[in-house]
Amino acid sequence: MKTAIEVLLDAFENSMCKDANQKSRSQYRSVINALGKDEVFKTDAEKNFLTLVIKLIANNREDECIKLIGILRYSVCVYNWGSLRSYETYCNKFTDFLEKLLSSEAASKKSIKKKIASACTTPTLSDTEESWLKTAFANRTVFLHEQLMTKFMGRLRRQDRISGNKVWLPLSYIAKLYKKAGKTKEFTDWLRKLAEGIFVHYEDDNKEIKSVQFKAQQVFLVFEKKENSDGTYNVKVALSASNKCYTAYTPTGEGNTKVPMIVKDISDIAIDHVKPIDLTLKELGDKGRIPNLKMVSDSFRDMMGRPEKADKDIEDESLDQLYNNVDICELTDELNLIRTDGVLRLMVSEYNGKKSNSTAYDKIIKIKGKGEYLGLLGEALLDDETIYLYQRLNERDAKTRASREEPKGTKVKISKKIINLI
Known part of the structure; x- marks a missing residue:
């Protein structure tokens, strides 16, 4: 009978063989070898990664499993693999597989997790193993690239611009129009490109302020607890392409001043529009370059002014009318005009909330x-x-x-x- 670890690694091997159209054990062996590099993984939790992952899956502790994957991937990211770069690739492929396994509701993925749980003969974590996890999570939290994309896309999705004398941008309403047209993927792709275009500032090895966009490479945000602090964290930027980790910096809105990013939670990090999006909407609207969005805006304004029916009835009727008049492909082009006209970056909410107009340059x-x-x-x-x-x-x-x-x-x-x- 196969062990739970063998069940997991077989599932990973099968997923890789399907992509490569070949049957070999090279992926399997390489993962075992890569995860055994003591010089890469410093904590006991990382060194016993496979054992802990199996037990966490068996106990439905998936949130902790994701956190442990983040810790391990951070170690993979910042280690200089040199001639063993292929091991870095194997680690990342394996943890990519694990993330998809944990997040998917597909029947095939549920079946794999069930087989893992059934094969796990001692699913209860020992006191020592619980201590390993507690130590690993105590001072560091890692937000992986895809976790950040999901969070940022969700935030951007909720950033309606529905005030002022301009063409409005009611994103929640627009999302429903795309769904009605069977074009949800197009809208999701637009949101992802928006999120991938976000800049984050950091100080490099030469003490110069630089920035990186999330579309450039796999970028992690690492929260490291400050000593003797009241639950605050220093934020770092881990760059996968260079195996480097740098202190993240936030603009303050005062001149070009930037200071190290210190937060209590990821919710303290805002997405700042360097050029106000309302200005972009006004400029494009005045030039007549977003006619389909204007139809959406006018329809939304009209809907908001009709309280005589139940809200859902009004919305359904409004979307039905738009569906027959708006060209979704052209609307997507107009949304891309808005995306490429703006610049987004990460900024601590405290500064974003009291930001002056010092960076809203004419x-x-x-x-x-x-x-x-x-x-x-x-x-x-x-x-x-x-x-x-x-x-x-x-x-x-x-x-x-x-x-x-x-x-x-x-x-x-x-x-x-x-x-x-x-």
Whole structure:
């Protein structure tokens, strides 16, 4: 009779063979070898990963299993594998398989978990094993790339823009329109591209502030408990492509000032729109570039103003009318216009909530011959004379300056280079 570990590894092997159209035990053996690298995995929980995973699955403790996978994947991410890089790949493939196994409601996945539980002869965790888990989870929490994508997509999905004199963006309502049209995947793909485009700032080995987008590589956020703190964590950014982990930084909204990111929970990290999305909606709407979204906006406004029926009746009727008039493919193109016009980044909620307009630049210009970038903030009156407000983006803590003449230069878009400055 096979052991529970053998059942799990056989299931992984079968999943890999299906993709590779071959039957071999190379994946199986490589996972065992990779997980046995003591120099990679420091905690007892990681060193006994397979045994603990089996018991956690058998006891339906899937949340803890996911947390343990995060701890192990962080160790895999930051270790420099050198000539053993293939072991890193095997570890990541295996933990990818585990994540899908734990999160799926498919009958085939449930069957595998049931077989694992049946084959686990001693499912109860010993006091020592419980201690291993407690120690591993005590000071570090790892949020894996896909966990972050799920969280960020959910947040963005709820960010309705339904106020002001502009074309509205009622995302919850739009999602229902896509579902009605049988195009839910298209809307989900748009949300994912939005989430993957988010920047996060960090300080590199040269003490320079850089940024990375989630679409560039597998990016983890690592929460490490501060010593002698009241439940606060230092946030780090783990980069899979370079096997590096750096301190995450948050903009403060004051000039270009950024400080280390310290939070109590992941809910303390907000998604900041560098360019206000309301401004994007107004600009595109004024130019007539989002006609299908305008139809959606008008329909939503009309629905909100009709209290004479039950809400669901009004919504169903409204969506029926839209379904016959809106071109979903063109609406997707318009949503992509909104996505590519904006820039998103992670920012501690405390700063996001009191953010000034210091980074909501009217435009950014490059001064010819100097390699200097200026962010124009707008105009102000001083003694009945118009003055122009701007910041030098290259400065670490840019102060707001004033000029009697509008600074001249070449207007540029917000690129990754610019994002590192603001």
